Amino acid sequence: MLFNSLTFVVFFAVVVSAYWMMDSWRGRKNLLLIASYIFYGAWNPPFAALLFSTTALDFYLGRRIAKEQRPGPRNVWLVISVAVNLSMLGFFKYGNFLLENFQWALARGGITYQPPHLDVFLPIGISFYTFHSLSYTLDIYRGVMQPTRSLRDFALAVSFFPQLVAGPIVRAGDFLPQLEAPPKPQTGRFLWGLLLMTLGLFEKVVLADTMLAGSADSVFSYGGPLVALDSWLGVIAFAGQIFFDFAGYSICAIGAALCLGFHLKDNFRFPYAAVGFSDFWRRWHISLSTFLRDYLYIPLGGNRLGAARAMTNLIVVMFIGGLWHGAAWTFVVWGLLHGSYLAIERLLKVFTTEVTWAEGFYVKILIGLGTYALVCIAWVFFRASDFATASRLLHGMFGAHATADAILSTREILQIGIVTLGMFIAQWSLRETSMEAAVARLPRWVVTAAWVFMAGAIILTQGNSNAFIYFQF
Numbered sequence: 001m002l003f004n005s006l007t008f009v010v011f012f013a014v015v016v017s018a019y020w021m022m023d024s025w026r027g028r029k030n031l032l033l034i035a036s037y038i039f040y041g042a043w044n045p046p047f048a049a050l051l052f053s054t055t056a057l058d059f060y061l062g063r064r065i066a067k068e069q070r071p072g073p074r075n076v077w078l079v080i081s082v083a084v085n086l087s088m089l090g091f092f093k094y095g096n097f098l099l100e101n102f103q104w105a106l107a108r109g110g111i112t113y114q115p116p117h118l119d120v121f122l123p124i125g126i127s128f129y130t131f132h133s134l135s136y137t138l139d140i141y142r143g144v145m146q147p148t149r150s151l152r153d154f155a156l157a158v159s160f161f162p163q164l165v166a167g168p169i170v171r172a173g174d175f176l177p178q179l180e181a182p183p184k185p186q187t188g189r190f191l192w193g194l195l196l197m198t199l200g201l202f203e204k205v206v207l208a209d210t211m212l213a214g215s216a217d218s219v220f221s222y223g224g225p226l227v228a229l230d231s232w233l234g235v236i237a238f239a240g241q242i243f244f245d246f247a248g249y250s251i252c253a254i255g256a257a258l259c260l261g262f263h264l265k266d267n268f269r270f271p272y273a274a275v276g277f278s279d280f281w282r283r284w285h286i287s288l289s290t291f292l293r294d295y296l297y298i299p300l301g302g303n304r305l306g307a308a309r310a311m312t313n314l315i316v317v318m319f320i321g322g323l324w325h326g327a328a329w330t331f332v333v334w335g336l337l338h339g340s341y342l343a344i345e346r347l348l349k350v351f352t353t354e355v356t357w358a359e360g361f362y363v364k365i366l367i368g369l370g371t372y373a374l375v376c377i378a379w380v381f382f383r384a385s386d387f388a389t390a391s392r393l394l395h396g397m398f399g400a401h402a403t404a405d406a407i408l409s410t411r412e413i414l415q416i417g418i419v420t421l422g423m424f425i426a427q428w429s430l431r432e433t434s435m436e437a438a439v440a441r442l443p444r445w446v447v448t449a450a451w452v453f454m455a456g457a458i459i460l461t462q463g464n465s466n467a468f469i470y471f472q473f
Contacts, residue, residue: 097328135172163264204244224404312343318338
């Protein structure tokens with residue numbers, strides 16, 4: 001069930017109407033839990049059972065961890081939670097990838113082995129809800145939260161349909177307290193939620209799918225050599241596409257949750273206005289970057305053990321972050337590139353801590369453009385289906401092809417340029433504020449006109465109801 005589909009519009013209208021008509025808070029939570037499992041089961045009903053089994057196991061293990069005082073047994077219960085969750089994720093998402101690489105390694109040693117192909121479907125959103133559930137046992141083990149007594153509440157925290165399949169990654173410790181008391185209906189919050197959903201769908205349907213996706217697909221799927229302009233524009237188109245697609249989903253999820261009285265944290269904060277790579281990851285996919293920071297980077301030692309260890313930790317964390325995105329070495333390279341960017345940036349900061357000129361506005365603009373360019377180079381590996389495609393794009397971007405073809409039309413070039421320029425202006429204008437504060441400063445008629453424009457554009461351009469990119473993760 002896609003956010004950008006009529007089916008979801010009807011589903012959401014029915015759920016919201018029934019939810020606010022109920023007086024019983026217990027009844028409302030039961031409704032949301034049932035609706036969430038219907039939402040997820042609409043793709044493949046058996047996978048709803050997998051979702052519940054993960055939830056029930058972590059609910060039980062969380063209670064055991066909280067009750068146990070001895071370090072040894074506590075560690076055992078946590079290891080079981082981590083092992084089972086990652087094993088399920090590994091089997092469904094990485095099973096064939098591991099077998100193929102095992103076969104390759106044996107072949108290098110002269111051993112012929114033909115592994116069976118695991119004919120399994122990847123449960124949609126498994127990477128997200130695994131982290132939703134795993135955060136519960138991890139936080140209980142860390143002592144930052146107490147286990148809930150209600151399996152229903154925990155099941156709702158894991159499966160809450162706005163954020164279930166593509167984030168944000170919502171930690172149980174942030175969501176469970178919101179289930180203790182019923183939210184009060186607030187017209188302003190409800191309208192703000194609807195406005196956010198409209199904005200998210202506008203970013204997805206109009207900007208990502210209509211204005212950018214076709215050009216990015218044309219460049220990345222082209223088999224011949226490309227001129228530098230088309231190569232860069234194709235990558236820039238994808239950079240905009242993935243932002244508007246993923247940020248659009250996150251904004252829709254946050255808006256849908258607000259309509260139901262719940263608050264989800266921001267997942268994007270104008271990332272293409274980042275000045276440096278640590279700033280980029282404070283603004284891009286915030287729920288994942290903070291998850292990796294709290295549960296992996298800090299336990300590895302963070303930056304407490306010296307600069308060399310901190311640089312190593314950054315590369316290890318981003319390697320895992322790349323692999324989390326997909327079972328392919330191209331994603332690993334994407335992660336390692338970002339890890340290297342972060343490590344080099346940390347090293348450079350050692351020599352520029354007292355440099356005041358680096359704080360100037362125009363210097364920040366130059367650093368921001370350099371950050372964006374290197375992020376785009378990394379996007380090549382994220383989008384490319386294989387290393388041959390990535391190599392062809394990189395050769396084109398840096399003018400290595402003696403003879404090459406121009407494939408993008410003038411209209412496509414203008415579309416990419418206009419959308420990207422508008423994106424830069426908006427993000428650099430808002431990088432030090434928030435969307436809520438910016439909208440609050442606008443006259444009401446401007447907000448209304450923009451809302452009507454976005455809604456009209458969504459209706460006019462709605463076509464194939466393309467799935468969100470991050471559904472595959």
